[in-house]
Amino acid sequence: xxxxxxxxLKTNTRLINKxxxxxxxxxxxxxxKLKTFVxxxxxxxxxxxxxxxxxxxxxxxxxxxxxxKGIIVLSKGNKQTIExxxxxxxxxxIFKYKDLQKTILQPKKHSYKKLREQSxxxxxxxxxxxxxRIRHNVSYLIHKYFHKNGFYYIHTPIITNYDTEGxxxxxxxxxxxxxxxxxxxxxxxxNAYLTVSGQMHAEAxxxxxxxxxxxxxxxxxxxxxxxxxxxxxxxxxxxxxxFNLKNNxxxxxxxxxxxxxxxxxxxKDDIEILDNKNLIVNNLTKILNKEFKRISYTKVIKIxxxxxxxxxxxxxxxxxxxxxxxxxxxxxxxxxxxxxIDIKPFYMRKNKDKQTVAxxxxxxxxxxxxxxxxxREERYDILLSQIKYFKLNSTILEWYINTRRFSTVPHSGFxxxxxRLIQFITNSKNIKEVIPFPRSRNKIYT
Amino acid sequence: xxxxxxxxLKTNTRLINKxxxxxxxxxxxxxxKLKTFVxxxxxxxxxxxxxxxxxxxxxxxxxxxxxxKGIIVLSKGNKQTIExxxxxxxxxxIFKYKDLQKTILQPKKHSYKKLREQSxxxxxxxxxxxxxRIRHNVSYLIHKYFHKNGFYYIHTPIITNYDTEGxxxxxxxxxxxxxxxxxxxxxxxxNAYLTVSGQMHAEAxxxxxxxxxxxxxxxxxxxxxxxxxxxxxxxxxxxxxxFNLKNNxxxxxxxxxxxxxxxxxxxKDDIEILDNKNLIVNNLTKILNKEFKRISYTKVIKIxxxxxxxxxxxxxxxxxxxxxxxxxxxxxxxxxxxxxIDIKPFYMRKNKDKQTVAxxxxxxxxxxxxxxxxxREERYDILLSQIKYFKLNSTILEWYINTRRFSTVPHSGFxxxxxRLIQFITNSKNIKEVIPFPRSRNKIYT
Numbered sequence: 012x013x014x015x016x017x018x019x020l021k022t023n024t025r026l027i028n029k030x031x032x033x034x035x036x037x038x039x040x041x042x043x044k045l046k047t048f049v050x051x052x053x054x055x056x057x058x059x060x061x062x063x064x065x066x067x068x069x070x071x072x073x074x075x076x077x078x079x080k081g082i083i084v085l086s087k088g089n090k091q092t093i094e095x096x097x098x099x100x101x102x103x104x105i106f107k108y109k110d111l112q113k114t115i116l117q118p119k120k121h122s123y124k125k126l127r128e129q130s131x132x133x134x135x136x137x138x139x140x141x142x143x144r145i146r147h148n149v150s151y152l153i154h155k156y157f158h159k160n161g162f163y164y165i166h167t168p169i170i171t172n173y174d175t176e177g178x179x180x181x182x183x184x185x186x187x188x189x190x191x192x193x194x195x196x197x198x199x200x201x202n203a204y205l206t207v208s209g210q211m212h213a214e215a216x217x218x219x220x221x222x223x224x225x226x227x228x229x230x231x232x233x234x235x236x237x238x239x240x241x242x243x244x245x246x247x248x249x250x251x252x253x254f255n256l257k258n259n260x261x262x263x264x265x266x267x268x269x270x271x272x273x274x275x276x277x278x279k280d281d282i283e284i285l286d287n288k289n290l291i292v293n294n295l296t297k298i299l300n301k302e303f304k305r306i307s308y309t310k311v312i313k314i315x316x317x318x319x320x321x322x323x324x325x326x327x328x329x330x331x332x333x334x335x336x337x338x339x340x341x342x343x344x345x346x347x348x349x350x351x352i353d354i355k356p357f358y359m360r361k362n363k364d365k366q367t368v369a370x371x372x373x374x375x376x377x378x379x380x381x382x383x384x385x386x387r388e389e390r391y392d393i394l395l396s397q398i399k400y401f402k403l404n405s406t407i408l409e410w411y412i413n414t415r416r417f418s419t420v421p422h423s424g425f426x427x428x429x430x431r432l433i434q435f436i437t438n439s440k441n442i443k444e445v446i447p448f449p450r451s452r453n454k455i456y457t
Numbered sequence: 458x459x460x461x462x463x464x465x466l467k468t469n470t471r472l473i474n475k476x477x478x479x480x481x482x483x484x485x486x487x488x489x490k491l492k493t494f495v496x497x498x499x500x501x502x503x504x505x506x507x508x509x510x511x512x513x514x515x516x517x518x519x520x521x522x523x524x525x526k527g528i529i530v531l532s533k534g535n536k537q538t539i540e541x542x543x544x545x546x547x548x549x550x551i552f553k554y555k556d557l558q559k560t561i562l563q564p565k566k567h568s569y570k571k572l573r574e575q576s577x578x579x580x581x582x583x584x585x586x587x588x589x590r591i592r593h594n595v596s597y598l599i600h601k602y603f604h605k606n607g608f609y610y611i612h613t614p615i616i617t618n619y620d621t622e623g624x625x626x627x628x629x630x631x632x633x634x635x636x637x638x639x640x641x642x643x644x645x646x647x648n649a650y651l652t653v654s655g656q657m658h659a660e661a662x663x664x665x666x667x668x669x670x671x672x673x674x675x676x677x678x679x680x681x682x683x684x685x686x687x688x689x690x691x692x693x694x695x696x697x698x699x700f701n702l703k704n705n706x707x708x709x710x711x712x713x714x715x716x717x718x719x720x721x722x723x724x725k726d727d728i729e730i731l732d733n734k735n736l737i738v739n740n741l742t743k744i745l746n747k748e749f750k751r752i753s754y755t756k757v758i759k760i761x762x763x764x765x766x767x768x769x770x771x772x773x774x775x776x777x778x779x780x781x782x783x784x785x786x787x788x789x790x791x792x793x794x795x796x797x798i799d800i801k802p803f804y805m806r807k808n809k810d811k812q813t814v815a816x817x818x819x820x821x822x823x824x825x826x827x828x829x830x831x832x833r834e835e836r837y838d839i840l841l842s843q844i845k846y847f848k849l850n851s852t853i854l855e856w857y858i859n860t861r862r863f864s865t866v867p868h869s870g871f872x873x874x875x876x877r878l879i880q881f882i883t884n885s886k887n888i889k890e891v892i893p894f895p896r897s898r899n900k901i902y903t
Contacts, residue, residue: 015607015667034699035667036864054666054698055607076866078699104837104864116863131658131856132863134665143666147609154600161461161501163593168894169615169651169674170628170689172901182616182630182644184651186678198628198678198688200899205615205630212577212894219580220500220589221461221481227674228615232632232644242644243616252500253480253524389550410577410903417562417578418482418550420522448614448658453646455618457856 015055019083023092026083033060033095036076036135039118042067051077054134057141057280061086061094068100074116074135076103123444130448130456141281142445146433148277152270153226153247153429162222162249167209169228172201173407175208177356180232182242205230208426209248211358214387215414217250217422224249226429234452238441239330239378241430243450250424256360256369256386259423260346263373263382264303266427271295274436282437291438294376297343303373304345311347314340327354333374344375357401358411359385360421361393371425378435378442384425391415461501465529469538472529479506479541482522482581485564488513497523500580503587503726507532507540514546520562520581522549569890576894576902587727588891592879594723598716599672599693599875608668608695613655615674618647619853621654623802626678628688651676654872655694657804660833661860663696663868670695672875680898684887685776685824687876689896696870702806702815702832705869706792709819709828710749712873717741720882728883737884740822743789749819750791757793760786773800779820790827793818803843804857805831806867817871824881824888830871837861 016035019026035053042048047064049071062079064071071077078101086094115121115129115136126133133139157164170184182205186198197203209225216223225248233240249262275282275295282288312324315332318340322332328347337345348371349362359368369386388394394415398405405412433445443449448456462481465472481499488494493510495517508525510517517523524547532540561567561575561582572579579585603610616630628651632644643649655671662669671694679686695708721728721741728737758770761778764786768778774793783791795813796805805814815832834840840861844851851858879891889895894902 017607034866055668075864076698103866104835104861106863111863114863129856131661131860132665134662136665140665143611143662144609146612147604150610151600151604154597158593158597161463163590164596165589165893166592166674166691168689168896168901170676170896170901172903182632184628184630186628198898199896199901201901203901215577216580216589216893219578219582219586222501228612230616243614245612252522391550410575414577415550417552417557417560418521420480420549447611447662450614450616450645452644455614455616455645455647455649457618 016051016053016058016060017055019060020056020058020093024085026093027085029083030080031083031095032078032080033062034076034078035060037071037073040071040073047071049077051079052137054140057137057144057284059091061088061091062097063094064097064100068102070102070105071100072108072111073118074111075105077101078103123441127443127449127456134447137284139444141278141284142433142437142439143447144281145274145278145437146445148274149270149429149433149436150226152273152277153266156266156269157224157249160222162224162251163216163220165209165213165216165220165223165225166227167206167212167216167225167248169206170199170203171206172199172203173211174204175206175211175356175358177401177403178207178231178233181205181207182230182232207231208246210250210424210426211411213248213250213424214358214411214422217252217424218414218419221252222249223251229426236452237330238443239431239434241442241446241449241451244442244446245429247427247429248424250422252420252422254386254423255421256348256371256423259384259386259425260303260305260348260371263371263384263425263427264346267373267381267432268299270432271298271436285437287438291436294438295436301343304341304343306345306347308347308350308367311336325351325353330379333379337374337376344373344381347372347374355385357397357403358387358394360388360390361397369423375431375435377438378431380428381431381435382425382427384423386421386423389415389419389421391419462497462499462504462506463501465506466502466504466539470531472539473531475529476526477529477541478524478526479508480522480524481506483517483519486517486519493517495523497525500586503583503590503730505537507534507537508543509540510543510546514548516548516551517546518554518557519564520557521551523547524549569887573889573895573902580893583730585890587730588879588883588885589893590727591720591724591883592891594720595716595875595879595882596672598719598723599712602712602715603670603695606668608670608697609662609666611655611659611662611666611669611671612673613652613658613662613671613694615652616645616649617652618645618649619657620650621652621657621802623847623849624653624677624679627651627653628676628678653677654692656696656870656872657857659694659696659870660804660857660868663698663870664860664865667698668695669697675872682898683776684889685877685880687888687892687895687897690888690892691875693873693875694870696868698866698868700832700869701867702794702817702869705830705832705871706749706751706794706817709817709830709871709873710792713819713827713878714745716878717744717882731883733884737882740884741882747789750787750789752791752793754793754796754813757782771797771799776825779825783820783822790819790821793820801831803847803849804833804840806834807839807843815869821877821881823884824877826874827877827881828871828873830869832867832869835861835865835867837865
């Protein structure tokens, strides 16, 4: 019988006196005159299992993987209820203990930056394995939420020929020899880019399947380096037919609260070992208690001006403004809606005032914008005039325009930044701490 | 009360005499002297709802989205048990019926190729909406299977600096102006490519978390066009520490059978409307009944030679060979294992015979290879000598080599082609029929 440590600790005292095989690696070792005590972990849980070895083995050291056959006994210590009395040990991949000194496997506190520099070893640390298990649970909860609510998971394309957000921060995809290129002969026969959002394709899907969502990577070649941006990040984009901005806000809030409520239960053990665990639990619990504050862009501008910020109507709200609003003024997540036309993409629905569009952004403490969404412009004529107004390429957009040509309905959706959400949940200063192998300007982490 | 048609048909006769709001679009319309009968669908299910309208409305036509308030009544026809007596109808996005003639929304049988040329409208057809709901269920079942079995979902990077499979079919990712490029100033400061597989990063994760899986896009710039290849496809790659080739085969077979067993139940209605539905159900049921045949590469070569194929030991098995083996010889999925070293990537574990590696491919009828996997070479010295043997860049591979340097364990994993699996399940001739917006040489579908 071979189990993960997670399964084993769940079965607990019912295993006493049973023969068990356990596999994992050494996190800690101490020896007294009679016995050696080895703490092993296998990544299935943050919890460890203590192994008792009758005689010392010099090769058993921190970082070494072991396979141990033994008998489960009641623990004499008070840290754990069961431990394993080793009868037979197989040692994998011996290495010199001094080599460990150069790595993040050395048992001491390392800086997050140093951990990141050895991303491929980070998975073996308490900190990062917990982050990864939390990330798994968040991802699973998202799929579960949408599945039980009748949404279909759609794989929108990664390689596209259009810049949905109009940000010009595009990665080009090519098979040309970059030194002697000939654009005509490139793989797709036209310019191809990495997607910045699956939204436009998601809209087409929602107009056929009613409720859909995407869950996939997106890319922005932004040159600025901030602790909240990645060049490659994961996005979740629900899109729903017969859905207005109000419905959209409701869905977004319900989804976030569903995730947070359940992560507090599912990832309890992993949150326990994070820095400021009490603060984290408090922050997460607080989110659940109140409705997110809905406030129009125009009102936000008034508040900012009244509080001494140098901003006028029509300008974009930046991170400093967001911080003031959610951390000092409201002290709670807010949903800002109805933004000026000129600072939002062409596809958002024009409001009756002709000055604003039915956009909404959800702003969270510390991480800022966690969700951006809108009701989409479903009216054929207005969409065409918006494309003209923004001077966009209507030939390349023809398929998108056609989704409104053969009947269409009001529809809405949003993009949830998965990494940002996990950054918020784990209270991580840098978003690079929550994704396995971060990508940013001048750096491909391995 | 507004429900999807799926929810409505589930609640069924309990809704009789209740006031209901239904939204969807017109699939069919017929009028007699007294009434108009309109069939609507909303994408939530392949099933439709019949609406009875007291007087004709010329604007209500095929393709038009409607919002109908009315009362649920017992149906007089025998096709459905309930129908909706319309009291009030809102018509969205009117368009000229003759415009429909140019599109795949026109109610007649279209070729798959024509459907694909209007990918953005395909979601509104019976055929493709069913494929998408099946694709959703397959995806959800995969997440569910891994979650309940203690695997963690890892997001391996899409942008990489290495060609894992050594196939040279790489897409380069760049922010250079392709006409006047300067490689030094490119975004990442080094060559960057789209991933062909998340495996190497998945290995690093498994060595810390024991059981992990990936679920994401992968890319191959293969110039050949076949009905079984996409330039952008979705892959599921489990990777498990303390796992050998035998365990690996068991997991792969169990996963596939779990998906097929459950899809027959979950997607029953959608399979019903596919071409050759009886054949599909028979094929899927047959897969569940027997263990996949395990056979070594060496034995396969002997069978092929005996059956007149011009092949010698050391050559790769091609699609024609695979077809013969699974469709004519064994008439059942097979797992071919222990391939010659020279035709497989460097990271596969060398067998004792020094001629073969612990690889395995699962071959299915019609679609060919559906899974490719191996036990990985965990022995530091042998991995180094393999890298040398294949003349690979050991500097760029240093991080990967280091996953074996500080202890390591036997580990295995495989890649499941999600699109291929769905192609098999839905008995689709072309893989482009099972992904929303296919990408292939010279073509970015919209």
